[in-house]
Amino acid sequence: MNILSTEQILDAGLDDWRxxxxALxxxxxxxxxxxxxxxxSAIGDLAEKAGHHPDVTLSYPHVDVKLMSHDASGVTERDVDLARGISALAGDRGILADPAAPxxxxxxxxxADVAGIGPFWAALLTxxxxxxxxxxxxDPTGRVPLLWFQHTDAHDIPRQRFHLDVWLPxxxxxxRIAGAVAAGGTVVDDGQAPSFTVLADSDGNRACVCTVLGR
Structure with a gap:
């Protein structure tokens, strides 16, 4: 199955999903x-019939659902079809979605050395x-966030090597960016917005707010 583009996903009109x-x-x-x-339980029955299984997290006030075709490493038509079905199940029960929450x-x-340090971090985290x-x-079991290595030139000058990517709708x-700035942060670089915006706290620690737009 082909991976859908962001434009195709937006055109699908999945109002409950981001x-x-x-993933969706x-x-x-x-x-x-x-x-x-x-x-x-209803989502489970629907997923079994579709032969396609989402990740579902149940907590007291809400249910979180993640849809992705792992064999394609992205969102495909079967994810869109199942998303529509899950939204219909929720709608029939009068359950609303919060699209801004995910x-x-x-x-x-x-x-500069993914091959050298990668196995260490893989062993430590997973x-x-x-x-x-x-x-x-x-981590296929979802215990820890994904860690990705950003390639850079070798350098001896100490600088921040870790940062967080916070993906938002x-x-x-x-x-969210405005709230972080109001709480004492600064925008370091918004030249690639809305794809990503670099923020920093008052100590200079950085994080990126990321969206799927502009990629």
Missing amino acids: ELAQ HARFLTHDFATGVALV AVVELALDT GDAGALDGDDVA QDAAEA
């Missing part, structure tokens, strides 16, 4: 545990030194 990084995400506001359990945090590490896939250390990023 694309973050390589939605949060459904169930408000109580029993309603959440019933929704998760967020994904990734760790980025600046290095327990498997072989969990290095290209420039990424990904494209229609929520501007407000």
Whole structure:
């Protein structure tokens, strides 16, 4: 199956869902545990019929759902079809979504030697030194955030090597950036916005607010 472009996903009209990084995400506001359990059960039945299984997280006030075609490493038509089905299940039960709520945090590490340090971080984070896939250390069980290595020239001058990538819905990023600035942060670089905006705290520690637009 072909990976859909961001434009194709936006054109699909998935009002409850937002694309973050390589997947579709939605949060459904169930408000109580029993309603959440019933929704998760219904999603499970639908996924079994479709032969395509999302990641579902149940908590007391909401249910989070992530959809991605792992064999394609991205969002495909079957994800869009299942997203529509899950939204229909929620709508039939009067359960609303909160499209601004989903967020994904990734760790980025600046290095000139991925081959040298990658296995260490893979072993530390996942327990498997072989969990290095290209420039990424990904835990298939979802215990820790994805770590990706940002290629750089070798250098001896101390500087920040780690930063956070905070993936947000494209229609929520501007407000989040404004909130971070109001809380004492500064915008270091918005030349690539809305793809990513670099922020810093008052100590100079940096993070990127990322969206799927402009990539």
